[in-house]
Amino acid sequence: MGAAVTIRYRSDMRAVRERIASPGSRVVRTDCGSIAYARIGAGYPVLVVHGNAGGFDQGLLLARWTLDPALQVIAPSRFGYPGTPMPSRASVAMQADARGDHRLVQAYDENKRQKERDATEDDVHEEG
Secondary structure (H helix, E strand, O other), rough: OOOHHHHHHHHHHHHHHHHHHHHOOEEEEEEEEEEEEEOOOOOOOOOOOOOOOOHHHHHHHHHHHHOOOOOOOEEEEEOOOOOOOOOOOOOOOHHHHHHHHHHHHHHHHHHHHHHHHHHHHHHEEEEO
């Protein structure tokens, strides 16, 4: 029994590490500290803020289970989870403020701005 539990544990932990490493998370500096987030997809952007535990990996997992794959999912890590350190005076209010910090919103919007720049470049190349 003990060997089976150990094997299962190692398998589960390997899957978790792969899930955290695979999305290629990014980190943005906010008034509340550094916040890691991951983004997948290229459609209409949807911010996935999940329950009381987990990082961007949990947000991506939740999105895969519940949202249309055509959407762009943006999933930040909560304080103390992958890529987002726990601030010394963390609170629920600070967690909410972090989600609305203008730098985080700008980081979320980065993909849209890049697509607009790419479209402008394509127009210039077609005209030239």
